Amino acid sequence: MNLKNKIAIITGANKGIGHQCVLKLIEQGAFVYGICRSECTFTHPSYKCLHADVQSFEQMETAFKFVVDTHGQIDILINNAGLGYFGLCEDLSVEDWNSMINTNISGVFYGCKLALPFMKKQSESHIINIASIAGLEGYSQVSGYCATKFAVRGFSDALYKEVREFGVKVTCVYPGSVKTDFFRNSENIKAHDNMLKAEDVADHIVFALMSPANFHSVNLEIRPLKPKG
Numbered sequence: 001m002n003l004k005n006k007i008a009i010i011t012g013a014n015k016g017i018g019h020q021c022v023l024k025l026i027e028q029g030a031f032v033y034g035i036c037r038s039e040c041t042f043t044h045p046s047y048k049c050l051h052a053d054v055q056s057f058e059q060m061e062t063a064f065k066f067v068v069d070t071h072g073q074i075d076i077l078i079n080n081a082g083l084g085y086f087g088l089c090e091d092l093s094v095e096d097w098n099s100m101i102n103t104n105i106s107g108v109f110y111g112c113k114l115a116l117p118f119m120k121k122q123s124e125s126h127i128i129n130i131a132s133i134a135g136l137e138g139y140s141q142v143s144g145y146c147a148t149k150f151a152v153r154g155f156s157d158a159l160y161k162e163v164r165e166f167g168v169k170v171t172c173v174y175p176g177s178v179k180t181d182f183f184r185n186s187e188n189i190k191a192h193d194n195m196l197k198a199e200d201v202a203d204h205i206v207f208a209l210m211s212p213a214n215f216h217s218v219n220l221e222i223r224p225l226k227p228k229g
């Protein structure tokens with residue numbers, strides 16, 4: 001897809017991988033809407049922040065309606081917003097479990113549900129769902145987060161088969177550890193320089209978005225070569 005003048009929506013756009021995707025898409029000439037629950041920290045003529053919590057279908061619906069009422073199209077959706085809580089299963093609070101389920105799974109479903117009626121009418125469009133390597137294998141003390149990312153993987157795999165005939169690509173991305181604010185809730189893991197860089201992950205995503213119409217990267221597994229240096 002040629003990204004010039006394309007309309008993109010990115011959830012969780014204020015920092016980390018989401019924010020780097022905003023910058024890379026603007027660079028390629030797209031107009032980007034960031035769906036952010038916290039106060040907007042970035043301004044650019046090709047960017048607009050829409051306040052919404054991805055856990056709320058009503059707030060997501062209002063945000064998507066604004067984009068469609070303004071442009072009549074959604075070319076790209078990056079379901080990026082996500083968070084993790086870690087620790088022993090019996091110590092994981094029900095509140096943190098629900099927060100991961102509602103953000104990491106329901107948020108992805110809401111985004112796809114709201115974008116697809118428009119995407120399916122267009123000649124080309126692309127959904128990127130950010131999972132994790134925790135959606136490919138389990139890790140001790142990461143059970144809740146792994147459950148959500150395995151769900152994103154299953155959802156994405158089914159969805160790509162459902163919508164490919166409409167010209168909608170669905171790509172699921174599985175990054176290893178990325179140096180972002182993501183680890184703020186972890187006592188054991190702290191972000192460090194041998195982790196992937198968010199800008200490199202964003203470059204890889206944008207490369208997949210720019211692929212020719214009949215070329216589809218279904219799954220992107222990305223890992224640091226030397227995670228421990």
Ligand SMILES: NC(=O)c1ccc[n+]([C@@H]2O[C@H](COP(=O)([O-])OP(=O)(O)OC[C@H]3O[C@@H](n4cnc5c(N)ncnc54)[C@H](OP(=O)(O)O)[C@@H]3O)[C@@H](O)[C@H]2O)c1
Binds near residue numbers: 011
């Ligand atoms: N970092 C890693 O090692 C890693 C590895 C694999 C996959 N991932 C996945 O990559 C994605 C991005 O993570 P990141 O590393 O960039 O983490 P990050 O720096 O913590 O950024 C996450 C973004 O998501 C937003 N967000 C969280 N809950 C939200 C909600 N309910 N509604 C709207 N926005 C919400 C955050 O908003 P606030 O600014 O308000 O907090 C933040 O902007 C996540 O899905 C994560 O699971 C991360």
